[in-house]
Amino acid sequence: MPRLLFILPLLLFGAIAAYFAVGLTKDPRLLPSALIDKPAPEFDLPPVHDGQEGFAKANLGGEVKLVNVFASWCVPCKVEHPVLMRFAETNDTPLYGINYKDKKTDAVAWLKQLGDPYKRIGQDLSGRVGIEWGVYGVPETYVVDREGRIRYRHVGPVLPDAMKEKILPLIEELKK
Amino acid sequence: MKAFVLGLTMIFLSSLSALAVNPDEVLDDPLLEKRARALSVNIRCLVCQNQSIDDSNADLARDLRVLVRERLVAGDSDTEVLDYLIARYGDFVMLKPPFKGSTYILWxxxxxVFILAAIGLAVYFRRRQTEYADAGDSTGRLSSDERERLTRLLDREDG
Known part of the structure; x- marks a missing residue:
């Protein structure tokens, strides 16, 4: 027994070191969403394209949906844009957009140039709806289930890997 | 010289008030503004993470400062304002982690660790003391057996 007690500090150090080593591999800038498994917040946004409909909470639910927060001034948004375009072409899951703190004319020009993958886009000029969703950096992408609950949040551009490994499998699972 | 000192003083004074809060955000009611400032100091800017929204120039920090003030003007209590933010951004939005079940280990x-170390130390000294007691009396003096052995050893060396 005294022998075992001898190596206890070493074991303790090993456990703490392993804990910190795992912590170092994580990106501290990626925060978990406080809204996971909670219903999407109340919001009702006007459209970006004149004459089209806006985007509101009432549009969520019924089926699994993807919500993407983007802006024309946001460089990583441009990076993820082709991935979203491909998603809209190949997947029948509706993709909705929240245009975050962006000028209408800028957003329309941006979408005209790069293509518009969104079924509906709401314009959040003040960024208030962004705060309701807990957005702290664009782009952010949310998976919303049939009941209108937020099931997943992706912070930063959705790169092909994240789409293939995280978002698409989750959508498939939620559709079952 | 006088102008130099004056200039220096002005530089110092201006750096003292170098905070991110813009004049257009400040509320007319000094009491509400004071509460807003006190709250802002403890709310984390989620873009720059180790700054409070009171210190940060980030866009989101500004939005949150304005939001805090709006809610205070609307009659929210301090805890209501914080709860509103925590519901959307999680506990991380507070610079100081809240005191609750999941954070007990943190607090x-x-x-x-200190108590465990103290217990370990106490056990260690306790054991040393009993080892002494076994060997002789507790003052650390040699027992009669030991004294006898020692004299025998010393005698042998002399002889």
């Missing part, structure tokens, strides 16, 4: 961890 009590150091105390537990």
């Amino acid at each position: 009590f961890g150091p105390l537990i």
Whole structure:
């Protein structure tokens, strides 16, 4: 027994070191969403394209949906844009957009140039709806289930890997 | 010289008030503004993470400062404002982690480590003391057996 007690500090150090080593591999800038498994917040946004409909909470639910927060001034948004375009072409899951703190004319020009993958886009000029969703950096992408609950949040551009490994499998699972 | 000192003083004074809060955000009611400032100091800017929204120039920090003030003007209590933000951004939005079930280990961890170390130390000294007591009396003097052995050893060396 005294022998075992001898190596206890070493074991303790090993456990703490392993804990910190795992912590170092994580990106501290990626925060978990406080809204996971909670219903999407109340919001009702006007459209970006004149004459089209806006985007509101009432549009969520019924089926699994993807919500993407983007802006024309946001460089990583441009990076993820082709991935979203491909998603809209190949997947029948509706993709909705929240245009975050962006000028209408800028957003329309941006979408005209790069293509518009969104079924509906709401314009959040003040960024208030962004705060309701807990957005702290664009782009952010949310998976919303049939009941209108937020099931997943992706912070930063959705790169092909994240789409293939995280978002698409989750959508498939939620559709079952 | 006088102008130099004056200039220096002005530089110092201006750096003292170098905070991110813009004049257009400040509320007319000094009491509400004071509460807003006190709250802002403890709310984390989620873009720059180790700054409070009171210090940060980030766009989101500004939005949150304005939001805090709006809610205070609307009659929210301090805790209502914080709860509103926590519901959307999680506990991380507070610079100081809240005191609750999932954070007990954070608050009590150091105390537990200290207590364990104190117990370990106490056991260690206790054991040393009993070893002494076994060997002779507690003052550390040699027992009669030991004294006898020692004289025998010394005698042998002399002889």
